[in-house]
Amino acid sequence: xxxxxxxxxxxxxxxxxSAIAVIRVSGKKVLKIFKQITKKxxxxxxxxxxxxxxxxxxxxxxxxxxxxxxxxxFTGEDVLEINCHGGLAVIDKINKTLExxxxxxxxxxxxxxxALLNNKIDLVKTESISDIINAETEKQRELAIKNISGGLxxxxxxxxxxxxxxxxxxxxLIDFSDEDLPKNVLKKIKEQNKNIIKYISxxxxxxxASKPIREGLRIGxxxxxxxxxxxxxxxxSKKNVSIVTNIPGTTxxxxxxxxxxxxLKFTFHDTAGLRRHKNKIEEIGIKKxxxxxxxxxxxxxxxxxxxxxxxxxISNKIFVRSKSDKRKNNNKKQSIYDISSFTGAGIPxxxxxxxxxxxxKTEEMPVLSRERHIKIMKNIxxxxxxxxxxxxxxxxxxxxxxxxxLCMEINQKFDIEKILDIIFRDFCIGK
Numbered sequence: 001x002x003x004x005x006x007x008x009x010x011x012x013x014x015x016x017x018s019a020i021a022v023i024r025v026s027g028k029k030v031l032k033i034f035k036q037i038t039k040k041x042x043x044x045x046x047x048x049x050x051x052x053x054x055x056x057x058x059x060x061x062x063x064x065x066x067x068x069x070x071x072x073x074f075t076g077e078d079v080l081e082i083n084c085h086g087g088l089a090v091i092d093k094i095n096k097t098l099e100x101x102x103x104x105x106x107x108x109x110x111x112x113x114x115a116l117l118n119n120k121i122d123l124v125k126t127e128s129i130s131d132i133i134n135a136e137t138e139k140q141r142e143l144a145i146k147n148i149s150g151g152l153x154x155x156x157x158x159x160x161x162x163x164x165x166x167x168x169x170x171x172x173l174i175d176f177s178d179e180d181l182p183k184n185v186l187k188k189i190k191e192q193n194k195n196i197i198k199y200i201s202x203x204x205x206x207x208x209a210s211k212p213i214r215e216g217l218r219i220g221x222x223x224x225x226x227x228x229x230x231x232x233x234x235x236x237s238k239k240n241v242s243i244v245t246n247i248p249g250t251t252x253x254x255x256x257x258x259x260x261x262x263x264l265k266f267t268f269h270d271t272a273g274l275r276r277h278k279n280k281i282e283e284i285g286i287k288k289x290x291x292x293x294x295x296x297x298x299x300x301x302x303x304x305x306x307x308x309x310x311x312x313x314i315s316n317k318i319f320v321r322s323k324s325d326k327r328k329n330n331n332k333k334q335s336i337y338d339i340s341s342f343t344g345a346g347i348p349x350x351x352x353x354x355x356x357x358x359x360x361k362t363e364e365m366p367v368l369s370r371e372r373h374i375k376i377m378k379n380i381x382x383x384x385x386x387x388x389x390x391x392x393x394x395x396x397x398x399x400x401x402x403x404x405x406l407c408m409e410i411n412q413k414f415d416i417e418k419i420l421d422i423i424f425r426d427f428c429i430g431k
Contacts, residue, residue, distance in 0.1 A: 004114055007033065008106035009098045011091060018086030023094055023361045026111055029102055030078035034067065036101045045069040053084070055097045061090050076118030106262045122411050124152045127370060138263035139213040143369050151367040155203065156410045159380070161197065163407060164191045167400040174393050190389055200381045207368040209360045210267065212297075214369060216258065216265030220292045222314070223302030228322025231341035233257050233270040236351070261355045262375055271375070300350075303336065318353060373410055380406050 013020070015263045025033060034043055037060075038051045045067050053060040064083040075081040085089055095105075107113075109130070116126045125148055132144035147153075169189050172407065220231045237257040246367035248383025255270040273288035293299055299317045301308075308319055318337060325340040367375045387396050 004110070004117060007103045008110055010111070011095070012081075012107040013086070016086075016090055016093075021084055021086040023082040023084065023091070023092050024078040024106075024111060025082070025098065025100075025103060026073070026075045026077045026106075026114060027103070028078065030067070032097065033101050033103060034065070034080055037097055038065070041168075042220060044330060045066045045072075053082070053094060053097070056092065061085055063414055069369055071118070074120065075114040076092075076120045077114060115199050117269065119143070122153060124156075127372075131176075131298060131369060136258065137213075137260045137265045140182045140265070140367075142263075143210070143213055146365050146367055147354060147367065151365075152369065152373065153411060155367045156407055159200065159405065159407050160175075162192065162196050162199070163400060163404045166196070168396060170397045170400060173330045174397060186389060193384055193387060193389075197381060198383050200377055201386075203366065203368055204374065204381065207366040207374055208262070210366040212264055212359055216267055217297045217356075218292075218295065219266055219354060220289075220296035220299040221236055221268055221270045222293055222299055222311075223320075224304060226303035227300050227304055228320075228341055229270050229300075230255070230340075232320075232322060232339070232347075233268050234301075235341040235347065236268065237342065259403075261351055262325050263357070264355065266354065266358075266360055268300075304337070304419040316357075318350070318357070320350065372404055376409055384411075 009023060009025040009027040012024045031043070034195065035041060036055050037055070039054060040051060043049055043065070046069075047066070049065045049067070050062065051065055052062050061084050063085075066081045066083075068074070068079040068081070070076060070078045080374055082094065084094060084139045099105075112121070112126055112129055115121045118121065121129075125275035128144050128157040132141060132148060135144050169185060169192075173185055173189075183380070188249075221233060223229055232254065236259055246303050248261040256267055257270075258264075258265055258267045269292045269419060271292055293314055297316065300316050300320050301311050301314060301317050303319055303321045305321075311317065320337045320339060322339055322341055324345055337346060337350045339350055368377060380403045381420065383399050383406075387399055389396050
């Protein structure tokens with residue numbers, strides 16, 4: 001792990017001008033660096049220290065510094081957190097000064113990576129930290145915080161315990177087959193195997209039902225040109241993400257915008273109007289529209305009047321008619337949603353219906369929050385479901401050991417370099 005033996009630094013707060021900024025430093029040279037940039041000889045751990053930062057003898061800023069002594073820090077190394085003023089020039093000068101005294105800029109997620117390598121956190125908590133940083137909705141936040149607090153680790157420990165117990169009973173039958181063992185040992189092994197299968201299956205069903213929480217839902221916005229599609233996506237986005245004119249064919253490519261509806265992420269795709277193409281660009285745009293229609297969880301079909309029969313080929317659809325503020329007689333049919341992207345009339349009702357038609361109700365938050373976890377549990381389920389416990393029990397024991405090794409993959413750090421880059425690629429630099 002020599003790659004991670006040097007001292008790193010990074011801005012941990014978002015880049016840009018702000019009242020304060022936090023710069024984190026971690027590694028063996030932290031105390032030496034502190035002395036060089038403050039001209040102070042001592043610092044008390046876990047205490048707030050008000051000091052002046054200096055580049056040689058030139059003042060940079062007055063800051064609050066907290067020193068966390070190894071191993072009692074997030075990374076397990078000596079850590080310095082510098083709370084400085086959030087001016088761009090201040091941040092830039094401090095960064096350059098840290099470079100001058102021997103620190104280097106951290107890679108994305110490197111602080112968390114060092115915490116993992118130094119056994120301060122496990123692999124599941126590492127992934128959960130990434131998930132909570134990237135959470136865009138309330139439900140995604142709830143899912144991430146559940147696993148930071150140990151939800152998945154507790155689940156996998158329970159699975160490990162059950163599999164280990166059954167494996168031990170199997171090994172007993174194999175090793176002491178000539179002994180006078182209780183007659184119901186094999187029966188109990190089979191029953192316990194069924195219980196493990198039920199336990200995993202239940203959690204996989206919860207994970208599948210909660211897929212919209214992890215991945216969000218895709219909503220296509222389709223219809224003829226000038227039916228209000230672009231105005232609608234601009235209204236719900238609260239900004240101009242799509243061009244709006246009275247010229248047909250303004251939208252030639254898919255325009256996307258994501259919003260939070262009742263804690264779930266919904267990504268709306270404003271598409272090119274469905275019509276006969278006049279040129280190659282329009283043809284490509286219309287092909288993309290057809291692709292979006294086929295892959296969306298729900299399609300909003302914008303109408304001019306009541307031409308619903310023209311869209312029989314589209315499944316999973318809601319009919320919408322826009323510009324209700326300009327019409328004297330709005331549609332009274334429940335099957336068509338009248339809205340105005342100018343006044344906002346009818347849009348809350350439409351968004352509520354979009355949520356109701358796509359969001360599956362789940363009574364509990366899943367613990368299998370990533371595709372990696374789900375895939376491992378599906379593989380374990382496949383192994384256990386295929387066991388018959390007939391004839392040579394050595395085969396069953398072999399399969400049980402394979403299932404146990406799979407389950408341990410969720411939290412173990414073997415083949416670390418092969419998976420760390422995947423896990424940490426979505427981290428921000430200062431985390």
